[in-house]
Amino acid sequence: MGKHYIPNSAHKEEMLKEIGFSSIEELFADVPEGFIREFNVPEGKSEYEVFMEMNEILSKNKTVLEMPTFLGAGTYFHYVPAHVKYLIERSEFLTSYTPYQAEISQGMLQALFEYQSLIAELVGLPVVNSSMYDWGSALGEAALMTVRLHRGKRLKFVVPKHTHPERMQVLKTYTRGANLEIVEVKWNDRGQVDLEDLKEKVNDAAGVYVEIPNFFGLLEENIQEIGEIAHEAGAYFVVGVDPTILGVVEAPGELGADIVVGEASYFGSPMNFGGPRAGIFATRNDPKFIRQMPGRIIGMTKDAEGKRAFVMTLQTREQHIRRAKATSNICSNEALVAVAAAIHIASLGPKGMQELGEVILKNTAYLKKRLSEVAEIPFDGVNFKDVLVKFEKPYQEIHEHLLQKNIHGGYYVKPHFPELGESALFAATETTRKEWIDALIDALREVL
């Protein structure tokens, strides 16, 4: 053990001589001073010593179980039933990544087919692919798909200004190469899409986008009308959805959506510092739409003996076959995350989905009511998970105080939307306890 473990370090002189240098210093002569330092690698330690040291470092982290958290804005603490983890750790799922020799992986394909079927039922559109990287990349792909549906003749995509800022950034990155113009629609004094502004900006748009709920956690009240405005202008209607709400609200497909995107990993996956995730992508059962859909679709068919079999369909459009002419540049999916979501959703069932949505709505409503006792709530309306709160003091001061009280506060919104002042998003889910909210309000009273 020790220093000689580094491969070939015993041959340093020999190697230097071979490439024509007499010393390491001479080899790195071009590296500016101050950037070179000796690494002081200690002698080897036993596994137990390393384990204890790592454990000590890790113990500085606090999880949501040790510290009530109100941080949401895109990543939420949901309870994942224990059996989900055990099922996806079966090696048939865990090690297969993306099945390259697809048809011999019947079990994996069937699980992904189940995922597609469950999502189709939830979002109200029958054609679902076997997942994108995340909600953001699904949105980027949806924007590009609306352009393809217009055969490249429309290069404008209209989105609410109050789309999640990080998702907005992914959208812009995805569409930059295609020269797509991203046009932002204002919010009105209720934190909802300003329909008049939308009507002014919708001309020549390839697509119009709206989210359920929006960045402020509010349920947009005019989803159907926004869709009608889009369709009247010849634009396609894209709806982004947090699927945990779909047990209690109308499916976006029923509200006129041509494409639905969203985040599947809210089911089945822990927060994992925000990833890996799985993007939902669904569209109409119309060849015109299906041919322009990105990603891979698992289909059900019959084999040569007439038995049920699962296959990857529409592979011919994908990048490994079509190269530069492929429909999109996604050649893969988030198979394991999608399977985890499918297991979680199937475990909940229709009744569980409804209860989940109801509990989140109730907890969010209680959080909002209590927050309104101590701070300004800029927008009324119905919230799901996130609630926008405006403070008179700098929010970071408040956040620091909450941390000292062993409470993790919300998401600081001002850096993205300075016009909203010292505001933050506080989130509740089905996991949020009443006493956590009450403790939060007590702690806020001390500092406000």
Add this chain to the structure above:
Amino acid sequence: MIEVGEYKIKEGLYYTKEHEWVQVLEDGTVLVGITDYAQKELGDLAYVELPEVGKVVEKGDVLCEVESVKAVSEVYAPVSGEVIEVNEELADSPEKINEDPYEAWIAKIKPKNLEEELKELMDAKAYAEYLKTL
């Protein structure tokens, strides 16, 4: 009909090396399709992405795409001109190309430089010879 192995070649049409055929109609417009060789190479067709009526193409441009169970392939414009009609039947029944490739035309083009461009295409005999070299 000329036959080269399992491939049929219809006389009276013009052919490209990319396996499109051209039929000159009495009114001076042309029908464009893909050959028996092309459809057999592609296998069962699943989808024809028809060009838009009004599309203006130069000879050699991508006219449209055909998709089979194993590949997506471009169909190139064998002559320059404007697409004035498309065979809408193929949108729902792409298999018609497999059943009778010389009947299932894809687009009708109003050519702009037909006489000259025809000289660059092969007749049935020349195309038959060409297939023998493949």
